[in-house]
């Protein structure tokens with residue numbers, strides 16, 4: 224629970240920021256909402272006061288691209304709430320035509336907010352520590368060709384978050400910093416990006432974005448909020464870029480093909496044949512849904528340094544997959560502790576907790592995976608020491624196991640949670 228915690232969410236009048244505000248309130252936190260859109264922000268505050276009780280939220284108008292406005296509002300929030308424990312830099316736009324504005328909101332705004340929050344939270348300034356979450360995007364890990372500036376700002380947010388999280392750990396600030404990388408979510412930002420005054424010279428490339436939307440079907444803002452909550456709550460998670468995406472699965476495509484083929488045939492058959500065919504279709508769909516709902520979740524490798532927690536689908540899609548993380552030491556220990564690791568997986572599932580590092584630990588038996596403080600230390604020739612998170616070692620995943628057991632079972636396009644880095 225987050226009772227007694229104070230959170231600030233920028234860009235919270237609608238879309239993802241609104242979903243983050245809801246989940247924070249549901250979990251007991253107080254939330255200071257910050258947005259440039261005063262009308263929508265005030266309206267939402269009235270609604271939230273009715274739903275969660277007055278004094279749980281306060282709306283503040285501010286533009287994150289303005290140093291003055293952001294700093295003034297930050298001070299106002301501190302005066303009202305006393306301290307800040309959770310800070311989410313979420314405000315963002317997609318405007319390729321006015322690219323300087325996009326940079327100053329999406330990247331400079333995140334840096335501005337992060338430094339304000341860090342100064343207040345860090346132990347060296349008498350702060351209580353806390354967590355900063357920056358909303359990046361899947362476009363911070365791979366290109367969105369119709370939006371090069373948007374892509375650049377999101378790569379910037381991921382890079383800034385990763386570097387600063389290590390700095391914060393090395394300097395013992397007591398502040399965790401993570402990035403959230405969702406794929407497409409149906410919000411006002413997406414709607415506005417269809418217009419030529421936002422896409423500018425790349426308007427003709429919007430079909431590429433549409434193709435990508437087919438590859439990564441829209442995900443619900445509430446699902447992204449669940450991933451956001453993981454980053455808030457799990458005190459062992461620092462410096463990760465957490466991907467939340469839907470991917471069209473083989474099963475989904477198969478169902479579409481079967482339905483299409485059978486529907487075409489229906490046109491040429493008698494009424495009796497139509498009924499029979501419909502029954503067959505329904506049975507096939509029930510069998511497929513049964514398989515998906517009963518299949519256990521599992522792990523799959525994305526690329527070195529990346530671990531995907533996904534749902535194991537029928538057809539053995541992810542069984543026997545490998546993941547790369549942890550340490551060489553971990554690899555040896557994994558071999559020695561195969562049985563013990565399986566037991567931990569079991570216990571993890573029974574406890575029903577959602578600690579990301581626990582999941583890594585359960586699958587690898589790797590102390591490097593459980594303990595995010597674990598670093599490789601070495602002394603350079605000139606006597607200075609270097610510390611790096613341990614990332615280069617690998618461990619074999621031998622079985623499918625529970626991953627994020629609190630998640631509702633997926634339907635045809637299950638959400639995928641990916642931990643990248645550390």
Ligand SMILES: NC(=O)C1=CN([C@@H]2O[C@H](COP(=O)(O)OP(=O)(O)OC[C@H]3O[C@@H](n4cnc5c(N)ncnc54)[C@H](O)[C@@H]3O)[C@@H](O)[C@H]2O)C=CC1
Pocket residue numbers: 233234235236237238239240257258259260285286287288313314315316328358359360361404405406407408409410411412413
């Ligand atoms: N919708 C999507 O598919 C995805 C969105 N994102 C990111 O999520 C974040 C939120 O976006 P959405 O909820 O989709 O958009 P949205 O348009 O629904 O909400 C964005 C909010 O930010 C506010 N805002 C814009 N400029 C501001 C400024 N200068 N100062 C303060 N507030 C400002 C807007 O008034 C709005 O309320 C953005 O950073 C976006 O890049 C990331 C991945 C996918």
Ligand SMILES: CCCCCC(=O)/C=C/C=C\C/C=C\C/C=C\CCCC(=O)O
Pocket residue numbers: 317359360361362364365366367370373405406407408412413416435439525
């Ligand atoms: C600019 C339009 C609004 C876009 C909103 C948004 O941020 C949505 C992003 C969705 C998908 C990102 C697109 C491309 C990513 C490409 C490849 C991803 C590969 C990532 C990886 O795992 O390596």
